[in-house]
Amino acid sequence: MRQASLSTVLMGIPVGVILLGAVVxxxxxxxxxxxSRAGQPTLANFTAxxxxxxxxxxxxxxxxxxxxxTALGGAAGTALAFLxxxxxxxxxxxxxxxxxxxxxxxxFIGALAWLALVGPVGFVNQFWMAVTGASDPLFRIYxxxxxxxxxxxxxxxxxYLTVLASLERMDPALEEAARSSGATPLRMVRDVTLPIIAPxxxxxxxxxxxxxxxxxxxxxILGFPAKYFxxxxxxxxxxxxxxxxxxxxxxxxxxxxxxxxxxxxMGLQRISVRGRSYGLTRGIGKPTLLDLxxxxxxxxxxxxxxxxxxxxxxxxxxxxxxxxxxxxxxLGWDNLTLRNYISLFVMFPAVWRSLWNSLLLAASSxxxxxxxxxxxxxxxxxxGLRGKGALEGLxxxxxxxxxxxxxxxxxxxxxxxxxxxxxxxxxWIILVAYIARFLALAVKPIVAAFTQVHPSLEEAARSSGATxxxxxxxxxxxxxxPALVAGWFMAAVPAVTELTLSVLLWSxxxxxxxxxxFNMHEEGKVLLSSALAVVVMLLALGSNxxxxxxxxxxxxx
Amino acid sequence: xxxxxxxxxxxxVWVAGLSVLALxxxxxxxxxxxxxxxxxxxxxxxxxxxxxKLDFEKLNPGITLNIYRSGTQVVISKLQxxxxxxxxQADILWMADIDYFExxxxxxxxxxxxxxxxxxxxxxxxYDKARYHEVRLIFNTVxxxxxxxxxxxxxxKDLADPKFKGKVGVASxxxxxxxxxxxxxxxxxxxxxxDYYQKLKENGVMVEQANGTVAKKLATGEFHVVSVVxxxxxxxxxxxSPVDHIWPKxxxxxxxxxxxxxxxxxxxxxxxAFLRYLYSLDGQKLFVKQGYVPVLxxxxxxKGMPPEKLEVVLTDQAYIGKHREEMKAKYRQLFELK
Numbered sequence: 001m002r003q004a005s006l007s008t009v010l011m012g013i014p015v016g017v018i019l020l021g022a023v024v025x026x027x028x029x030x031x032x033x034x035x036s037r038a039g040q041p042t043l044a045n046f047t048a049x050x051x052x053x054x055x056x057x058x059x060x061x062x063x064x065x066x067x068x069x070t071a072l073g074g075a076a077g078t079a080l081a082f083l084x085x086x087x088x089x090x091x092x093x094x095x096x097x098x099x100x101x102x103x104x105x106x107x108f109i110g111a112l113a114w115l116a117l118v119g120p121v122g123f124v125n126q127f128w129m130a131v132t133g134a135s136d137p138l139f140r141i142y143x144x145x146x147x148x149x150x151x152x153x154x155x156x157x158x159x160y161l162t163v164l165a166s167l168e169r170m171d172p173a174l175e176e177a178a179r180s181s182g183a184t185p186l187r188m189v190r191d192v193t194l195p196i197i198a199p200x201x202x203x204x205x206x207x208x209x210x211x212x213x214x215x216x217x218x219x220x221i222l223g224f225p226a227k228y229f230x231x232x233x234x235x236x237x238x239x240x241x242x243x244x245x246x247x248x249x250x251x252x253x254x255x256x257x258x259x260x261x262x263x264x265x266m267g268l269q270r271i272s273v274r275g276r277s278y279g280l281t282r283g284i285g286k287p288t289l290l291d292l293x294x295x296x297x298x299x300x301x302x303x304x305x306x307x308x309x310x311x312x313x314x315x316x317x318x319x320x321x322x323x324x325x326x327x328x329x330x331l332g333w334d335n336l337t338l339r340n341y342i343s344l345f346v347m348f349p350a351v352w353r354s355l356w357n358s359l360l361l362a363a364s365s366x367x368x369x370x371x372x373x374x375x376x377x378x379x380x381x382x383x384g385l386r387g388k389g390a391l392e393g394l395x396x397x398x399x400x401x402x403x404x405x406x407x408x409x410x411x412x413x414x415x416x417x418x419x420x421x422x423x424x425x426x427x428w429i430i431l432v433a434y435i436a437r438f439l440a441l442a443v444k445p446i447v448a449a450f451t452q453v454h455p456s457l458e459e460a461a462r463s464s465g466a467t468x469x470x471x472x473x474x475x476x477x478x479x480x481x482p483a484l485v486a487g488w489f490m491a492a493v494p495a496v497t498e499l500t501l502s503v504l505l506w507s508x509x510x511x512x513x514x515x516x517x518f519n520m521h522e523e524g525k526v527l528l529s530s531a532l533a534v535v536v537m538l539l540a541l542g543s544n545x546x547x548x549x550x551x552x553x554x555x556x557x
Numbered sequence: 558x559x560x561x562x563x564x565x566x567x568x569x570v571w572v573a574g575l576s577v578l579a580l581x582x583x584x585x586x587x588x589x590x591x592x593x594x595x596x597x598x599x600x601x602x603x604x605x606x607x608x609x610k611l612d613f614e615k616l617n618p619g620i621t622l623n624i625y626r627s628g629t630q631v632v633i634s635k636l637q638x639x640x641x642x643x644x645x646q647a648d649i650l651w652m653a654d655i656d657y658f659e660x661x662x663x664x665x666x667x668x669x670x671x672x673x674x675x676x677x678x679x680x681x682x683x684y685d686k687a688r689y690h691e692v693r694l695i696f697n698t699v700x701x702x703x704x705x706x707x708x709x710x711x712x713x714k715d716l717a718d719p720k721f722k723g724k725v726g727v728a729s730x731x732x733x734x735x736x737x738x739x740x741x742x743x744x745x746x747x748x749x750x751x752d753y754y755q756k757l758k759e760n761g762v763m764v765e766q767a768n769g770t771v772a773k774k775l776a777t778g779e780f781h782v783v784s785v786v787x788x789x790x791x792x793x794x795x796x797x798s799p800v801d802h803i804w805p806k807x808x809x810x811x812x813x814x815x816x817x818x819x820x821x822x823x824x825x826x827x828x829x830a831f832l833r834y835l836y837s838l839d840g841q842k843l844f845v846k847q848g849y850v851p852v853l854x855x856x857x858x859x860k861g862m863p864p865e866k867l868e869v870v871l872t873d874q875a876y877i878g879k880h881r882e883e884m885k886a887k888y889r890q891l892f893e894l895k
Contacts, residue, residue: 120774121774121777121779136723137779225763225770242637243637325796326796326798327777329798329799411638416643424639425646507625509623522627522767523767524772524773528604
């Protein structure tokens with residue numbers, strides 16, 4: 001028994017050290033920085049930030065674009081989920097999966113693709129100007145409208161997945177009861193189906209809102225040219241503005257506003273769904289499909305057009321841009337070239353280095369996260385430890401708060417050498433940030449797997465004389481191996497194409513591929529950045545397909 | 558028990574595939590950083606400075622040049638952050654903010670180095686006893702899209718011409734050092750000053766971040782006339798884009814873009830080697846190929862080289878140094894957020 005408690009302690013050490021170093025310490029420093037100047041506690045940062053009209057504009061912009069994106073993305077996601085799950089929409093099986101495409105493309109890459117399609121000189125506007133002879137583009141994508149559309153588009157799958165899951169789990173007997181009592185299909189949808197999935201619609205909308213308000217890539221790419229700032233991009237700009245006194249403290253104060261906005265949304269959602277879950281047992285039997293009648297074909301075409309316009313066209317546009325020889329000349333065979341890809345991979349050693357860095361960071365952060373996740377899951381599911389809730393909070397925190405805030409906390413914590421270790425300006429600071437950020441993703445499937453393995457198996461091992469760690473590694477871990485692999489990929493895949501954290505934490509030689517694309521775009525190297533964006537897109541699609549094959553689903557959804 | 562199910566086999570294939578991928582990447586030549594590494598922080602065009610890196614590394618086997626590139630102001634921010642963090646990570650600096658170099662030289666943070674056999678380089682390009690150096694010349698000029706603009710502009714004032722309303726682009730002085738030097742120089746030019754910028758604003762001028770973005774949007778026709786650095790326009794023109802630049806009648810603005818070696822550089826020798834290369838015939842010829850104006854006498858300039866009588870407006874450093882913050886604040890107020 002003494003040995004067992006010793007090994008419990010030994011197992012607890014890495015969890016404790018990493019959570020303390022990567023989560024607790026940076027969080028505390030962030031809070032302290034917000035409430036202090038030159039080591040003295042003060043509210044000066046808040047009075048400075050809140051006293052500036054700029055701040056209120058930026059806060060308003062954040063809420064404005066996120067709420068619009070939530071309304072549009074939530075509505076689109078809900079409607080699409082209903083169409084593919086509950087109606088006889090033609091091609092619904094194919095649509096069901098393909099509608100998730102935007103989810104697999106990193107948002108900042110999506111924004112670049114949209115620029116190539118409907119940017120000021122994107123293909124649509126070029127065509128419009130060529131046909132009509134107009135000298136003004138048809139669309140102005142920079143600013144609020146472009147940001148809203150891009151956010152809605154790359155986030156609607158969150159609402160779609162949530163509603164879809166709820167529709168599938170719903171007990172069809174409830175609907176049948178309505179039908180057999182004489183309700184028309186529309187009435188049934190209105191009075192039975194919608195109220196049942198209402199909490200899921202709300203939850204999906206909150207997810208869209210959280211993801212929108214925390215997004216950095218889209219407002220950075222579509223907002224900077226119009227000088228349209230939201231909280232994430234304002235924090236980014238403030239962090240980089242070292243000319244400004246106390247810039248990091250001001251950024252910390254701003255980041256509290258951002259966290260507050262996210263927290264309010266989560267709180268509202270909690271309150272609204274309280275005590276409202278019914279009929280969500282996995283139903284037996286198939287639900288009846290709503291017959292769209294003569295609207296069947298138009299609906300199918302509409303969904304098809306939606307897909308082509310939102311998913312296929314921008315991807316094609318960026319692909320074509322990446323194959324362009326001279327910018328500004330009309331599209332034609334003689335203006336097509338592979339030169340951009342060749343110069344990317346032959347001329348720029350930094351491109352290879354960034355790809356390598358991204359893969360290495362993703363693999364190593366996922367590996368560390370998976371080990372931690374097993375230990376965390378053990379504590380969560382097998383012990384009655386009192387700090388369990390706090391532990392869960394620490395795991396979820398860095399994933400729940402916007403990435404820009406996590407990056408700021410890392411800078412503040414590790415700018416100056418801590419305990420003699422200098423992390424700033426090394427690849428390690430990105431690694432620490434990734435572990436903290438993506439740990440929650442690895443923990444989720446593993447906790448689920450732990451609850452499915454009955455503790456009696458471990459107890460049997462223990463009573464046969466195995467130590468705690470032995471029983472864990474020899475009995476439980478082999479049983480949950482598929483969950484380990486799933487968890488590893490869940491943590492690794494988003495890290496491969498990550499931008500929000502690394503754009504603030506990178507240093508020379510330690511750039512990620514996301515940073516590489518972003519910097520090339522910032523510098524105006526459209527052809528190169530488009531080519532690299534296509535590569536990143538392929539990387540993201542490939543690794544997401546890997547997850548799908550391994551987990552048989554879209555993971556967590 | 559050892560039987561592998563279908564999913565497991567597939568899983569193994571995926572893991573194996575990924576490991577092979579990782580290994581493949583690990584073996585790429587870029588990773589082989591044998592010899593010494595010298596780290597450059599710069600605001601130069603990434604593709605151009607990358608070309609220099611490859612040429613330099615070929616001529617100096619064993620030295621690897623690592624490049625951190627961003628806008629001048631971002632690079633300076635990064636350096637300031639690093640100073641707070643306990644020391645600059647760069648060995649050498651090269652960017653469009655001579656003021657910053659002057660400041661570093663005053664704080665005695667720059668290494669004085671006058672490479673041998675560079676006597677032909679005019680001494681005015683070796684600032685402050687060779688503490689920082691002008692290794693080639695760039696100018697800020699007015700450029701236009703040849704498909705959209707029929708009559709060739711002639712003056713800086715054409716940017717404020719109402720017929721181009723909403724089609725005028727400039728780079729942001731908060732990002733680009735060249736744009737900042739241009740702003741400061743316009744302040745001291747007779748008939749310009751803030752009035753000129755007020756007119757630009759009324760003409761719906763778009764403030765982009767980088768010169769590269771301005772040049773790109775000029776090529777695509779999103780902008781019709783712009784203020785931009787000359788070599789980019791010549792480069793785009795050579796690549797086939799419908800752009801050209803003029804030499805404004807008030808004069809083009811010389812943008813100092815100094816190069817310096819930091820005194821406490823980890824690899825000062827590597828930095829010196831790079832400076833020797835930049836001043837060498839090879840380096841100067843590559844500059845010309847890239848469209849820059851060389852500083853080494855006797856090297857023939859690029860096509861579209863400044864005409865002999867070109868009136869160059871030099872940047873007024875004293876004025877810029879003194880009015881830096883004031884100009885920034887005023888510009889921010891004039892063009893940024895409402």
